[in-house]
Every structure is written in structure tokens, then in C-alpha cells.
Amino acid sequence: MAQNPTRRAALTDAAIDVLAREGARGLTFRAVDVQAGVPAGTASNYFANRDDLLHQTARHIHHRLTPDPTVLTELLRAPRDRALVTALMHDLMRRIADDRAGYLAMLELRLEATRRPELRAELTGTIRDELEANIAYHLGEGFPGDRRTVVLLYLAMTGLIVEHLTLPEVLGSDGPAALIDSLVERLLPDPAV
Known part of the structure; x- marks a missing residue:
């Protein structure tokens, strides 16, 4: 998995926006990539799977x-x-x-x-x-x-x-x-x- 902390934070911020707008069912790697304005496939390089994305997003929300x-x-x-x-x-x-x-x-x-x-x-x-x-x-x-x-x-x-x-x-x-x-x-x- 990629280790750029700034990019990871941008992706989790994008995941937060997707969750708030679309709900959990709308949270996909593609939706996160689009929200973050990054090339398709970027989120999948930072999160092992959807559960990992959910868990890291939860931690990031508490930080925000x-x-x-x-x-x-x-x-x-x-x-x-x-x-x-x-x-x-x-x-x-x-x-x-x-x-x-x-x-x-x-x-x-x-x-x-x-x-x-x-x-x-x-x-x-x-x-x-x-x-x-x-x-x-x-x-x-x-x-x-x-x-x-x-x-x-x-x-x-x-x-x-x-x-x-x-x-x-x-x-x-x-x-x-x-x-x-x-x-x-x-x-x-x-x-x-």
C-alpha cells in the first residue's frame, strides 16, 4: 500500500464527504477517487479493502x-x-x-x-x-x-x-x-x- 500521508489524509477527507453525501452504500474506491480528484485506482493503493477504508475514515473523523x-x-x-x-x-x-x-x-x-x-x-x-x-x-x-x-x-x-x-x-x-x-x-x- 502507498504511504504518502498527505495523500492518505486527502483520500480519507474525500471518503468523509462521500459518506456524508451518499451514505455508506455510496462509499466506493471509485467514489473516493472522484471526490478527491485523483486518478482512478488511487484509493485502492491506500486501503487494503472497503473495511480498511471504513476503519481509517472513522479514525480520521475523530481527528477532524x-x-x-x-x-x-x-x-x-x-x-x-x-x-x-x-x-x-x-x-x-x-x-x-x-x-x-x-x-x-x-x-x-x-x-x-x-x-x-x-x-x-x-x-x-x-x-x-x-x-x-x-x-x-x-x-x-x-x-x-x-x-x-x-x-x-x-x-x-x-x-x-x-x-x-x-x-x-x-x-x-x-x-x-x-x-x-x-x-x-x-x-x-x-x-x-
Whole structure:
């Protein structure tokens, strides 16, 4: 297999775009080649088979959705309170909205994982590890709330993101910003009260 990391990243970015637009059934080597604007057969030189393409694409999506260290550093200058948690949830929604294709591709991979046990095992491990890392980070940084709070934030934000990216009209006039404010306020009561 070819080892040009820049080309591999371009191909996995193209695979993400194909997944987001066409779904898992539309993800073929040819579709990736066309999306990436490379000669036919290029993707097959970088990925052993379709499963390898799916697995590497899943890993690349997580890399794309990682917080910007500069933005995170700036946010973390604030006190460890409910306002900071709210700001972090807004940053999460901003990152997801900025990389809509990345998150939609992840949703497609989750659906595909219901039919592919190896992909399910990989995604389960990756997402579980990320959730555990987020819990440890939240607790270690002294943010308000406990382990259950982080899990509830994760579940609430996941649902809000799915609605916002797929069927935003379901939420009516309630935009994600106001809903984020409300859900953090309800999950993290003001300690002064």
C-alpha cells in the first residue's frame, strides 16, 4: 500500500464527504477517487479493502472533530463553573456545524456499524474511550458536576447535534444556542441556590 500521508489524509477527507453525501452504500474506491480528484485506482493503493477504508475514515473523523488547542486554551482561562461548561458545549456545537460532513459521516459509520461487527467493535471502543477521557478531564479540571453529569451532557448534546444537522425544523424556533444554555443550566444547577 502507498504511504504518502498527505495523500492518505486527502483520500480519507474525500471518503468523509462521500459518506456524508451518499451514505455508506455510496462509499466506493471509485467514489473516493472522484471526490478527491485523483486518478482512478488511487484509493485502492491506500486501503487494503472497503473495511480498511471504513476503519481509517472513522479514525480520521475523530481527528477532524478534535477541539482546536488554541480555542480550548482560551476558553480554559475562565473559572471552572457552569458558564465555562456552557461555553465548551457551544464550542462543540460550533465545531460540529463547521464540519457538518464529518459528523454526518460519523452517523453513517454508526449505522454501518450495526451491520459490521468489526466496525462496531472499533467505533464502540473509540467512542467509549473518548467519553471516558472526557469524564476524566471534566473531573480532573474541577468542572462542576460528576460522572453522571458528563454522561448526561454527552447524551443531550448528541441528540441536539443529530436534530440540528439532520432535521433542524423539528426544533422550531428553538435554536441550538438557547437549548445548550438551557440544558447546561438544568444539568448543572447554580451552586449559590
